[in-house]
Amino acid sequence: MSSTSNDQFAAIAREGVQSANYELVAATPVPMTTTYMLPSTSSAPVAAAPSYAEDLQRFNEQLAELRVKYKPFLANHVLPHEMQRKQQPLQQFQFRYHQKEDNRFSNVLLGEGEWEQLTVPDFRGPTKEAGKWTAYYRTSFTYGTVAPGKRIFLIFKGVDYKATVYVNDKCVGSHEGFFAPFSFDITDIVQSNNTLVVQVDNDYPTLGVNGSNLDGDKLYAATGMGWDDPIEGWHHCPPGGGIYQAVYIEERSELHVQDMFVRPLLEQDAVEVWLDVMNTRDQLMKNLTIELAIYPRNFMGQSYTGLTFSVEYAGPGVNYYRYRMPLEEYRKWEPDTPYLYVARSHIYMEQQLLDVQDRQFGIRSFHMDETATPKGTLYLNNQPIILRGANEMGHLQLCVMRNDYEQLIDDILIAKLCNMNYIRLTQRPVQPEIYEYLDRLGMMNQTDLPLFGFLRRNQFAEAVRQAAEMERLVRSYPSTIMVSFINEPTAADKPSKRRFKSHRHLERVELEAFFVAARQAIFIENPDRVVKNVEGDYEPPTKEGMPDFHTYTMWYTNHGVPIGELHKGHLPPFSAGWKAGCGEYGAEGLDNYEVMMKYYPPEWLPATVEADWLPDKIQAAQTHGMHGDWYEEQTNIYDWITASQQHQALATQWMTDAFRRRSDLVVMTALHLLIDAWPSGWMKAVVDVDRVPKPAYFAYQRSLEPVRIHLRSDRFTAYGGEKLPVEAWILNDRAVEWHKVTVRVTVRTEHKELASYEQRVEVIHAVRPDYISTVPVQLPIVEQRELIFVDASVVHEDGTLLNQERMTIEVFPRIEQAAPSSLRTERSIMYLGEQAALLCRELALDAVAYNEQTNIASAGTIVVSDSERFAAYEQALQAYATAGGRIILLSDQLGKLSYTVAGEPIGVGKLGRVQFVAIDRSRPAFQQFATNDLSYLYNGANDQIDYIANTYVNLEQIEPLVFGYAKNWSFQSGLGNKRKLPVIGKQTCGAGEIVYSTIAYEGRIGYNPALDQLLHTVITTNQL
The missing domain is CATH 3.20.20.80 (Glycosidases)
Structure with a gap:
């Protein structure tokens, strides 16, 4: 690392x-009583997943179907109102980063110097050490005569991060924060020909900038639009800045709706309309009338019109009004049927129409x-939802x-x-x-x-x-x-x-x-x-x-x-x-x-x-x-x-x-x-x-299929003849129960059915996972590795296939059938230590204990798990290895090796309880293994998938046979191949060798055929 x-x-x-x-509390598995599914004469259909190419074809077809399905919900059946606000977009700007000369700010206001031409929206860097920057956006616009009773507003939909705005050399205001819209009343400043300058100040975010020690005051996390630059702009939304949303001039009435919010009240069959009404005069505006209407937006349905409310006055600035409107019939907004409405407000003063505004909304809770x-x-709408x-x-x-x-x-x-x-x-x-x-x-x-x-x-x-x-x-x-x-x-x-x-x-x-x-x-x-x-x-x-x-x-x-x-x-x-x-x-x-x-x-x-x-x-x-x-x-x-x-x-x-x-x-x-x-x-x-x-x-x-049949097991490899428990679940994310369904499971090879099982389920509960029962999958005896398929389906009583799923189990022959006999040693195997004895016994090896009376010269391999006894016999064992023997030193499952060789401790590095280690499959002894054979191993002691190694052997001149990889937490490029960290490695010792292993084998031997065969091969093979 x-x-x-x-x-x-x-x-x-x-x-x-x-x-x-x-x-805090630890969420442990839900206790459940295991029941077993009964045999059946009815087969589940084959549930093989389509190929990736078939998936891609189906994706394009189904996406086209969805476009058609949801097109009606994009419709707008509401007619435009009679008082659309006049808008003038501002898109063409000049741009430059702050320069020393810009300390004389008149240079910016007058547009002196060199500028880049661009179109807004615009978002850009730099980040890292230069990530705190100031830049200027500058444009000109013309505007005609302001009509009586109107005000002119400069609207920004969003500027990242701080914006200070100048119109005709006057600062009209500022805003901090990249996502919120803001506006300024520029009526008293605007003229026929106008200049707009926006100073944008970017800062380091509070998180800091990746690869540096700099953090700042910017309220920004780690996501955004990025920009088209493969080094800085593409990756994980860097903290750039700019005018990244629309800018425009808008003409509004002196009294106008600044914001409208429609609050659904499903329990009262009503909505509450919140109106934020801006009075730009420095005086009361009296004798007002507000009319509200509601229209279906994307469907044909009932409208609600003619609701009128009298308002005595509106004071200077923002006024907040709320009106409740009962609804007799309405359609709720749901993900599958996103029905929408439009609320429309009319504001009159002494019967003169001043402003009309619309707001899209949906009725849901x-x-x-x-x-x-x-x-x-x-x-959602009083129904439970996941x-x-x-x-x-x-x-x-x-x-x-x-x-x-x-x-x-x-x-x-x-x-x-x-x-x-x-x-x-x-x-x-x-x-x-x-x-x-x-x-x-x-x-x-x-x-x-x-x-x-x-x-x-x-x-x-x-x-x-x-x-x-x-x-x-x-x-x-x-x-x-x-x-x-x-x-x-x-x-x-x-x-x-x-x-x-x-x-x-x-x-x-x-x-x-x-x-x-x-x-x-x-x-x-x-x-x-x-x-x-x-x-x-x-x-x-x-x-x-x-x-x-x-x-x-x-x-x-x-x-x-x-x-x-x-x-x-x-x-x-x-x-x-x-x-x-x-x-x-x-x-x-x-x-x-x-x-x-x-x-x-x-x-x-x-x-x-x-x-x-x-x-x-x-x-x-x-x-x-x-x-x-x-x-x-x-x-x-x-x-x-x-x-x-x-x-x-x-x-x-x-x-x-x-x-x-x-x-x-x-x-x-x-x-x-x-x-x-x-x-x-x-x-x-x-x-x-x-x-x-x-x-x-x-x-x-x-x-994510909302209603699913699902198979779960902690084992995905096993020996022929074993009986593997496979749990059957029904997962239902819908707020709807299903009644009277049948779960069918069939175990099959590629060419034939082996067994079928069936269970009647009276109810699939809404918004809940249900354990159904366990399928006792009897695995066939095989002569070589073979895939077994467990196909499950759930069928409604009307014959509708609700869902199906396939689990794959790889079945292995027993070790004595699989060992590479051409490479097997004919010399005896000895063990030293209880764990070594247990390992040899579980691997069905004909091994004998090593002690002072043992004829060590007859040993082909000595497997050692007791570091103290190894130290006691080290001189004899060292001589044995030097003369051409092989010693295998095992760690305990925590990987804490405490052996010394020639008085030197064996170095151990931390690997971190990994789920996978690689096998050097280029070696003749290991060519029977497949990639990822040593991954997601089952531990029978705790009945779950468990790690395979927590440490590696860190010695010079060690040859990795089975290994993890060095981690690299860097974004640097050109780092080269990863260093191999041996969890099984060998070191030459005279004419012989010492093999070191940090494999966590306890609880795993006997359950994981690939691991069993690997250790069997390491112990019994002449040349690794």
């Missing part, structure tokens, strides 16, 4: 969780139950910036096609257009305040203000069902967080005070909002609301909870008495080959397809650093893509399935992430920048 890391996100995961453990035990059940989704990190935002609304629609439909029902708008509020289309296409969302890790002490009040701005931005959209405040808060005073100086940030108790204040600010803007304080709490627990954890179990190794425990039903600890969310999980899969060839810089790519190549060439990719705990190092670009995408698909499937089996407690999950905004932007995405899904997309799609 490198001594320092510049992969900030890997470093955060590596630090793990620092918690107040006394307030969303709440969290905080009374039942456990707390945290979510309800949120299944993914994170968004720029791709939707780029669609809006590029004015590409067809792609925006497709991107949302790609999520729906994947059986998702919500998107986490990760770590930032986004453009209003995105929310509008999420509304129209029925995709719920969680919106996050842009904080990551820390909040600067001096920015407490600003963060509370921006929390209120965030709620005002999103409160009218039915798709927005939840907000959150901070991503992955971390203990600021951790010694390992030296770059995050604790004196600069709020401590956790103070951060909890911020949560209280921010919640109250949101309550004022919307009393119905569901708030989740924290996304991915690295310093739990929060004092209020639903807890949330992030767990990259199958990428940042054992992050959150080891995969064996997660697969068994364990969860990371969280607040007692609560359900929880998991807002991030996933693994990296490299871009598709076509994307690499189309976009990547030449220096990232191999000279030819067959040439040796490593993914360390890809800027900011994690695959080179992280893969070694999961799969073998590859040699060419195609193999790297294949291996990484296969692992990503497996991680996606296993973790999603594990969370679904625990939806009794985990009520919302979001894969990190769905669609990449840029080439190689953040390759945990399961759809690339060209919107071509990777295999993990289809794994996720199948895992």
Whole structure:
């Protein structure tokens, strides 16, 4: 491992969780009584998954069908109103970064010097050491005579980060924060010919900038649009800045609606219309009348018109009015049927129409139950719901910036096609257009305040203000069902967080005070909002609301909870008495080959397809650093893509399935992430920048089938003749029960059926995982490795096939049938130590104990597990090895070797309880093994998948036979092949050799044929 890391996100995961453990509980598997499914004469249909090519074809066909299905919901049946506000967009600007000459600010105002011509929206760097910068946007515009009773406003939809605005050399105002719209009344300044200058000040975010020690006051997390630069702009949404949303001049009445919010009240069959009415005069405006109407937007239905309210007066500035409107018949907004309305307000003064405004809205409720035990059940329209989704990190935002609304629609439909029902708008509020289309296409969302890790002490009040701005931005959209405040808060005073100086940030108790204040600010803007304080709490627990954890179990190794425990039903600890969310999980899969060839810089790519190549060439990719705990190092670009995408698909499937089996407690999950905004932007995405899904997309799609038959086992390899228990589950995310269904399971080879089982199920419970029973899968005797398929289906009594699934089990012959006899030693095997004796016995080896009376010259191999007895016999054993013998030194399962050879201790390095080690399959003795044979091993002692090695042998001149890989936590490129860390390695000793092993074999021998055969081969083979 490198001594320092510049992969900030890997470093955060590596630090793990620092918690107040006394307030947390560990979620252990749900106790269940095992029952066994009975044999049947009815077969389940073959449930083989389609090929990747077939998946891609089906994806394009189904996406086309979804476009047709949801097209009616994009319609607008509401006629335009009679008083559209006159708008004049400002798009063509000059730009330059601050120069020394600009300290004489008149240079900027007059437009002197050199400028770049550009079109707004615009977003750019730099980041890192130059990430704190000032730049200027300058343009000219003309404007005619201002009509009587009108005011002229300069509107900014969003500027990142601080904007100071000058019109005709006068500062008209400023704004901090990148996501909220703001405006200035420039009526008294505007003239025929005008100059607009916007000073944009960018700062380091409070999280700091990846690869540097700099942090600042910018309320920004780690997601955004990025820009088209492969070094800085593509990767994980760098903290750039600019005028990234629209700018325009708008003519408004002196009395006008500044904002409108329609609050649904389903319990009262009503809505409450909130009107923020701006009076720009410095006097009362009296005798006002407000008329409200509601029209169906995307369907033909009942309208509500003619509701009139008298207003005595409106004072100077903003006036807040609220009116309740009863509804007799209405359609609710639902993800499958996203019915929308438009509320329209007319404002009259003494019967003169002054202003008309529309607001799109939907009628729905969303709440969290905080009374039942456990707390945290979510309800949409008073029906329980499980949120299944993914994170968004720029791709939707780029669609809006590029004015590409067809792609925006497709991107949302790609999520729906994947059986998702919500998107986490990760770590930032986004453009209003995105929310509008999420509304129209029925995709719920969680919106996050842009904080990551820390909040600067001096920015407490600003963060509370921006929390209120965030709620005002999103409160009218039915798709927005939840907000959150901070991503992955971390203990600021951790010694390992030296770059995050604790004196600069709020401590956790103070951060909890911020949560209280921010919640109250949101309550004022919307009393119905569901708030989740924290996304991915690295310093739990929060004092209020639903807890949330992030767990990259199958990428940042054992992050959150080891995969064996997660697969068994364990969860990371969280607040007692609560359900929880998991807002991030996933693994990296490299871009598709076509994307690499189309976009990547030449220096990232191999000279030819067959040439040796490593993914360390890809800027900011994690695959080179992280893969070694999961799969073998590859040699060419195609193999790297294949291996990484296969692992990503497996991680996606296993973790999603594990969370679904625990939806009794985990009520919302979001894969990190769905669609990449840029080439190689953040390759945990399961759809690339060209919107071509990777295999993990289809794994996720199948895992998210709302009603599923699901098979679970802790073993995926076994010996012929064994009986393997396979659990059958039905996972139902729908708020609908199914009655009278039949579960059928058939065990088959590629060519014939072996057995079938069946169970009648009277009810599939709503929004719940149900264990059905266990299938006693009897495995056939085989002469060579063979795949056995367990196909399951669930069928309604009317004959409808609801779902089907396949599990694959690899069956092995017993060791005595499989050992490579041509390489086997004919000399005897001896053991020294109880664990060595046990190992030999479990491997069915004819071994004898070694002691003073033993004829050591007859030994072919001596297996040693007792370091004290080894030391006692070291002189004889050393002479035996020097004369041509082989000694195998075993560690205990914790990997704590305490042997010395010639008085020198054997060095041991930490590997970290990895799930995979590689075999040097180029050796003749090991050619029977396959890639990933030593992965996800079963431990019979604790009845779950368990690690295979925790340490490696760190000796000079050791030859790795079985090995892990050195980790590299760096974003650096050109690092070369990974160092192999032997978990089984040999060292020459005279004419013989000493073999060292740190394999964790206890509890694993006898259950994992590949491991058994490997150790059998190591002990019995003449030449390794």
